[in-house]
Amino acid sequence: MERMQTIQFQGQAGSIDCALDWPTSPTPSGWALILHPHPLHGGARNNKVVTTMSRAATQLGLVAVRPDFRGVGKSDGQFDQGQGETWDMLAVVEQFQSQFESLAQGHFVLGGFSFGTSVAAQLYSLLAQQQQRLPQALVLAGCAVERFRFLESLTIPTHTYLVHGEQDEVVPLSESMSFAQAHDLAVHVIPEAGHFFHGKLILLRELVSAQWQLGLLRNT
Template identity: 65%
Template sequence: MSERLDTIQFSGAAGVIDCALDWPIDTPRGWALILHPHPLHGGARDNKVVTTLSRCATQQGLLVVRPDFRGVGLSAGQFDQSRGETVDMLALIEQFSNRFAQWPDGPWLVAGFSFGTSVAAQVHAELADAGAASPRALVLAGTAVNRFRFRQVQPPADTLLVHGELDDVVPLSEGMEFAREHQLPMVVLPQAGHFFHGKLIQLRELVSRHLAGLGT
């Protein structure tokens, strides 16, 4: 998946945020934050959709941070319905920027799968409201933003939404409602379920093309 895998820890409001770092083959030209599905239903940073998204980013020359949310693995705290998780990710972004200051102007992106889409969208909105540097791209797979949304979100017009036609966890109709609400196009993978079993190669190719087209 990457040239090198490391681990790194940041400090969130509940304590340690334990993360994997996926390095690209060459010197990174930017970075990506990729967020996993629901912690209470087995979601963790090694989820196959998350690692597929990571591979897309490393192939674009980005250093990937894959955190475990509160209560998962070595990360401190307990599940907080996306509120605490959003606060933690904002802290992680600030600390990452300080530790890896060699890429102050490099492209960066935020991606999420399932529960992770809600945190990703709300992180983007919080940064926009604060006038902080926003990610170059927002990628949401199996969009469940409204299930855990505690604030208004404003996903950018070039947000990539990907959903499985046969998703039995977050129904396609729910993803389409989010897309309709924000006037965003959505890519539907035929016969794909929530975890994109048998469709991960298609997902990888789709996301890779999108990131390459954005110049990330």
Template identity: 65%
Template sequence: MSERVDTIQFSGQAGVIDCALDWPAGEPRGWALLLHPHPLHGGARNNKVVTTLSRSATQHGLLAVRPDFRGVGKSAGEFDSSRGETADMLALIEQFPSHFPQWNAGPAMLAGFSFGTAVAAQVYASLQDAQAPLPSAFVLAGTAVNRFRFQDVSPPADTLLVHGETDDVVPLSEGMDFAREHQLPMVVLPDAGHFFHGKLIQLRELVSRHLVALGT
């Protein structure tokens, strides 16, 4: 998947946040934070959609950070319906420069899949509220933000929304409701289910083209 995979731990409100680090081939020019689906339904950082997002990031020269949410793998705590998970990701972003001082402006890319979209959207909103540096690339796949939203969110106009036409976990209509609410275009992959089986290469190429277009 990448030239090298390491692990690193940060400290959240519930304890350890255990993460995988996927390194690009050359010297990284920034980092990406990639968030996984629902922990109580088997979601973890090695989910194939998340690792596909990681491939796009590393091929673009970014160090990809894939945390396990609370209660998954070696990460401490219990599922907290996106509230605690959002706080943990903000703590990770705050602590990141102490490990990698060359990147003190936050992630260049923030992305989530399914439940991870809710956490990503609320992390983005919290960074906006704090007037902190914002990711230049914001990617949501299988958007389920409204299921776990506890604060207002205002995604940027260049957000990349991707949804499967035949998603039976988060119906396309639900993704469209979010897109309509925020007046965002959405890319719909024909015949794709929630986990984008058989469509992961398309997803990777979509994200890669988005990163190139943004100059991330």
């Protein structure tokens, strides 16, 4: 059985409460950081899309880290439009890698859903700017990067995987397409899927798993 534990890291606004989902394999091969949707609209680490992405990670032998953004659950602080949240996640990366050195030496992948895509994309960019180790894969589901972007420029790898519901009622497919055009990316569209991928979560898990599996083959 997979097991879950909670752990706290320290961000700019105080404690960041995280769930760690451990794979069944006795020696995990690395870790995944998975970021949840908008905190003011019910977004939290137990969101079904986030837990689906977590399952994709644990099935690959990765420890999945699911933080609650500031002001959600037991995490301190208040919603900060993506800016404070991005710096918090940079702190999570640094502190996780310090506390779990063996996992930090293994694989590292990054994913986000909706609001979490903006934080994930900007986190990747900050890691690149600071010449820190980069995730081997970046998965953005229901891409809303530009809605909460505060960085002047983004570093988006060519292997970034965008997956979007054809009938997304929260973030229109056209928004994801515009982001893809700006960064020369492809978009995987799931027919008849809405924003929360109801009825399509098993498919989403398989797609994310496949992309992360490809990422594990990269040396970044």
